[in-house]
Amino acid sequence: MLRDAAVSAVIAFGLFGAMIGLKTEVGVQTIELTPRPYLVLAAVVLVFFGRLALLAWKKSRPAGTPKRGRITAVANKAGRYLTPVVLVLTITLPFYAERYYVDLGVLVLTYVMLGWGLNIVVGLAGLLDLGYVAFYAVGAYSYALIAQNFGLGFWTCLPLAGILAAFWGVLLGFPVLRLRGDYLAIVTLAFGEIIRVVILNWTSLTGGPNGLSGIPRPTLFGLVFNSSGGEGSFAEFFGIEPNISQRGIFLFYVILGLALLTNWVSLRLRRLPLGRAWEALREDEIACRALGIDVTVTKLTAFAMGACFAGFAGAFFATRQAFISPESFTFIESAIVLAIVVLGGLGSQIGVALAAVVMIGGGELFRDFQEYRMLIFGGALVIMMVVRPRGLVSGRTPSVSLGDKRHISADMMTEGHG
Amino acid sequence: MSAVLSLRGVTTFYGAVQALRGVDLDVNAGEIVTLIGANGAGKSTLMMTICGSPRARDGEILHEGTDITTMPTHEIMRRGIAQSPEGRRIFSRMTVYENLLMGAHGKPEASLKNEMEQVFTLFPRLKERLSQRGGTLSGGEQQMLAIGRALMSKPSLLLLDEPSLGLAPLVVKLIFNAIRELNRTTGLTVLLVEQNAFQALRLAHRGYVLVNGAITMAGTGADLLARPEIRAAYLEGGHG
Numbered sequence: 285m286l287r288d289a290a291v292s293a294v295i296a297f298g299l300f301g302a303m304i305g306l307k308t309e310v311g312v313q314t315i316e317l318t319p320r321p322y323l324v325l326a327a328v329v330l331v332f333f334g335r336l337a338l339l340a341w342k343k344s345r346p347a348g349t350p351k352r353g354r355i356t357a358v359a360n361k362a363g364r365y366l367t368p369v370v371l372v373l374t375i376t377l378p379f380y381a382e383r384y385y386v387d388l389g390v391l392v393l394t395y396v397m398l399g400w401g402l403n404i405v406v407g408l409a410g411l412l413d414l415g416y417v418a419f420y421a422v423g424a425y426s427y428a429l430i431a432q433n434f435g436l437g438f439w440t441c442l443p444l445a446g447i448l449a450a451f452w453g454v455l456l457g458f459p460v461l462r463l464r465g466d467y468l469a470i471v472t473l474a475f476g477e478i479i480r481v482v483i484l485n486w487t488s489l490t491g492g493p494n495g496l497s498g499i500p501r502p503t504l505f506g507l508v509f510n511s512s513g514g515e516g517s518f519a520e521f522f523g524i525e526p527n528i529s530q531r532g533i534f535l536f537y538v539i540l541g542l543a544l545l546t547n548w549v550s551l552r553l554r555r556l557p558l559g560r561a562w563e564a565l566r567e568d569e570i571a572c573r574a575l576g577i578d579v580t581v582t583k584l585t586a587f588a589m590g591a592c593f594a595g596f597a598g599a600f601f602a603t604r605q606a607f608i609s610p611e612s613f614t615f616i617e618s619a620i621v622l623a624i625v626v627l628g629g630l631g632s633q634i635g636v637a638l639a640a641v642v643m644i645g646g647g648e649l650f651r652d653f654q655e656y657r658m659l660i661f662g663g664a665l666v667i668m669m670v671v672r673p674r675g676l677v678s679g680r681t682p683s684v685s686l687g688d689k690r691h692i693s694a695d696m697m698t699e700g701h702g
Numbered sequence: 703m704s705a706v707l708s709l710r711g712v713t714t715f716y717g718a719v720q721a722l723r724g725v726d727l728d729v730n731a732g733e734i735v736t737l738i739g740a741n742g743a744g745k746s747t748l749m750m751t752i753c754g755s756p757r758a759r760d761g762e763i764l765h766e767g768t769d770i771t772t773m774p775t776h777e778i779m780r781r782g783i784a785q786s787p788e789g790r791r792i793f794s795r796m797t798v799y800e801n802l803l804m805g806a807h808g809k810p811e812a813s814l815k816n817e818m819e820q821v822f823t824l825f826p827r828l829k830e831r832l833s834q835r836g837g838t839l840s841g842g843e844q845q846m847l848a849i850g851r852a853l854m855s856k857p858s859l860l861l862l863d864e865p866s867l868g869l870a871p872l873v874v875k876l877i878f879n880a881i882r883e884l885n886r887t888t889g890l891t892v893l894l895v896e897q898n899a900f901q902a903l904r905l906a907h908r909g910y911v912l913v914n915g916a917i918t919m920a921g922t923g924a925d926l927l928a929r930p931e932i933r934a935a936y937l938e939g940g941h942g
């Protein structure tokens with residue numbers, strides 16, 4: 285045990301020696317290296333005792349405890365009561381939380397929606413899509429361009445943005461129909477980049493790196509939200525003090541509605557033959573063919589559906605920010621949304637929502653620790669995958685229940701299958 | 703007799719590898735026809751080629767007189783052909799009930815009562831396990847589910863690829879009895895691929911022997927069973 289810990293310490297020394305031990309400082313003309321031996325020592329000692337503690341903990345636990353099963357059972361049970369509680373807490377959020385948290389809520393809900401949208405493609409249909417942000421971008425730019433060039437409002441543009449994004453989803457779907465797994469991932473990744481690069485370089489239409497600004501804000505049946513009140517504003521109509529936080533609250537409910545719509549549609553689809561075909565496709569494509577399922581249509585609708593919701597979310601993003609630029613649609617966005625879906629337990633709706641809260645909400649709260657954010661983020665992901673390799677809420681609820689609604693635990697399944 | 707399915711000179715390639723070399727085969731209405739052959743002979747390839755995936759490069763496949771050689775797979779399967787593919791290929795995370803629904807070409811649940819009942823009469827075991835996940839069924843139960851799933855579309859021609867794979871003799875008997883029963887009561891036409899040559903030839907009306915992608919022998923089940931070269935190649939040292 286001691287030897288194991290010592291080995292870990294040596295590895296830690298090797299790793300941290302250069303990383304922590306040497307600090308670069310920018311001098312007047314040169315870059316100077318300052319050695320920091322004590323920090324390295326501290327890190328090594330930490331690793332040594334940490335390893336020791338971990339080993340001791342492992343030893344104290346009898347081998348093969350059914351801990352995994354218990355955690356799952358508790359989590360699944362909690363999951364059932366969690367949903368209504370989370371929903372109520374979310375709906376009432378603007379009544380008890382400060383403006384900062386409402387704005388944070390808007391951000392989190394945007395990712396919840398993206399997560400649920402991507403969940404259709406990745407979680408249900410099992411098509412690994414690394415370029416999801418492309419459709420988000422298409423939605424955002426569709427709204428911005430239509431609104432600016434044709435003077436249409438948010439609510440008219442929203443469906444258009446969704447349809448355009450779905451169209452691009454199908455367009456991407458065609459060339460990748462025959463691809464699976466890693467190959468599909470690479471092509472979708474490239475697709476995401478292509479869209480971004482096109483937006484970046486098509487300056488005459490999209491403004492290129494400068495982006496588009498002055499995107500109109502959404503209205504409530506024609507009532508506008510602004511800080512000055514005035515003719516036709518929300519505050520004037522209801523005879524209340526104009527306050528900028530009213531717009532924040534309005535946006536909050538808009539995205540909440542959109543997210544819930546996404547959730548409702550995916551839950552409904554799961555119960556329909558189409559949704560079941562998506563799941564069957566994820567399980568076994570050859571069996572689907574042998575059963576006469578039109579694999580082409582099934583895949584394309586999954587892409588189109590997922591893309592459509594990303595388009596909605598993109599339009600919302602554009603109207604919220606009033607400004608968009610290609611910087612908002614980089615690969616890291618796709619990665620974050622995918623991480624939310626995987627972390628949430630592929631296919632689980634509440635799991636995805638929780639994962640978005642943890643990843644986006646958590647990430648925002650850790651903003652003060654700027655430098656360590658990614659470290660904490662990565663660490664959390666690693667720990668998650670060790671503790672719950674199938675995501676926060678793993679397991680799949682049957683799409684049709686026959687009297688007894690039995691929950692199917694993922695832990696009973698063989699790993700790496702299905 | 704009218705041929706439900708006829709293959710004429712069907713040739714299939716996987717890239718440059720030729721898996722079928724001009725196969726001629728007929729399945730008549732109400733028949734059980736078995737196709738036997740060694741590992742790698744091309745039996746599964748033949749079954750999949752009938753379904754259009756992979757596609758035949760040469761020759762033609764007729765179903766009830768219509769050329770289906772170049773038809774999209776899902777359209778072929780909608781003509782009343784169903785396949786229980788090799789290795790069962792159950793949707794392992796979905797329940798037995800959902801698996802059965804998948805076999806019905808997306809028809810609404812409510813209209814499938816009769817089909818469900820037919821499957822349960824054939825395999826009562828499935829009825830007890832409706833909400834169990836496919837992946838947790840035993841091998842025999844999975845095979846029953848695979849056949850049941852194929853029957854959900856009310857096919858007139860059932861393609862079965864090695865239903866006895868990895869099953870205990872008693873379960874094989876149960877499955878084969880079910881196939882015989884189905885054929886006798888509903889007149890379902892069956893094309894059965896089997897390694898288990900003895901049982902398959904006893905069950906089938908007629909049989910074909912596939913060697914290296916070509917048919918080398920054909921005849922009635924009893925006729926093939928009696929031939930010394932069949933006995934030597936497929937029967938000795940296994941069953942008897």
Ligand SMILES: Nc1ncnc2c1ncn2[C@@H]1O[C@H](COP(=O)(O)OP(=O)(O)OP(=O)(O)O)[C@@H](O)[C@H]1O
Pocket residue numbers: 716719721739740741742743744745746747748788897
């Ligand atoms: N997808 C594929 N790509 C390339 N070659 C293949 C493919 N599938 C099968 N083959 C080859 O085609 C030949 C026939 O295979 P097939 O699966 O049809 O044999 P089989 O008679 O069903 O054998 P078994 O009894 O073992 O199931 C084999 O040589 C096999 O290696």
Ligand SMILES: [Mg+2]
Pocket residue numbers: 745746747788864
């Ligand atoms: Mg085979």
